[in-house]
Amino acid sequence: MPLPTIAPARPRVRGVGVVLVAVYGILALAATGRSVVQITTKFDEAPLAYLLSAVAAVVYILATVSLVAPGAVWRRIAWATISFELAGVLIVGLLSLLDPELFPHDTVWSVFGRGYVFIPLVLPILGLWWLAGHRRTGK
Numbered sequence: 001m002p003l004p005t006i007a008p009a010r011p012r013v014r015g016v017g018v019v020l021v022a023v024y025g026i027l028a029l030a031a032t033g034r035s036v037v038q039i040t041t042k043f044d045e046a047p048l049a050y051l052l053s054a055v056a057a058v059v060y061i062l063a064t065v066s067l068v069a070p071g072a073v074w075r076r077i078a079w080a081t082i083s084f085e086l087a088g089v090l091i092v093g094l095l096s097l098l099d100p101e102l103f104p105h106d107t108v109w110s111v112f113g114r115g116y117v118f119i120p121l122v123l124p125i126l127g128l129w130w131l132a133g134h135r136r137t138g139k
Contacts, residue, residue, distance in 0.1 A: 020130055021067050023123060027116070028060035031108045038105070046105035052092060056108040056120070059085045063127065078131055086124035089113055093121065 035053035066078035093112035113120030
């Protein structure tokens with residue numbers, strides 16, 4: 001009697017989605033590292049900027065997890081997180097240009113993510129585009 005075969009599980013994220021998740025993961029690590037160093041070594045110099053870097057780190061971590069986690073709830077969290085990220089980078093980016101004194105030190109989202117080659121500006125647009133075009137099942 002032959003042994004039953006188990007079909008390999010189909011990955012939840014494929015193609016461009018894998019690249020998207022990888023970039024989110026890299027930004028999560030970079031923003032987390034940056035904010036930890038900033039908050040622990042020079043928080044008193046620019047508390048708002050450093051707290052915003054920590055917020056960005058949490059957003060990137062949550063976006064990374066929600067893009068790969070199964071289910072409708074995680075999909076809604078991905079939509080909310082990435083929408084919040086886009087709003088944050090647009091608001092902080094604009095404010096950092098209009099009132100540089102508000103952010104005496106850069107955040108991840110300052111000048112629309114200039115310190116990260118503008119990836120923080122492009123990434124949420126791509127993330128929302130990907131979510132809109134790739135419906136996941138709750139499996």
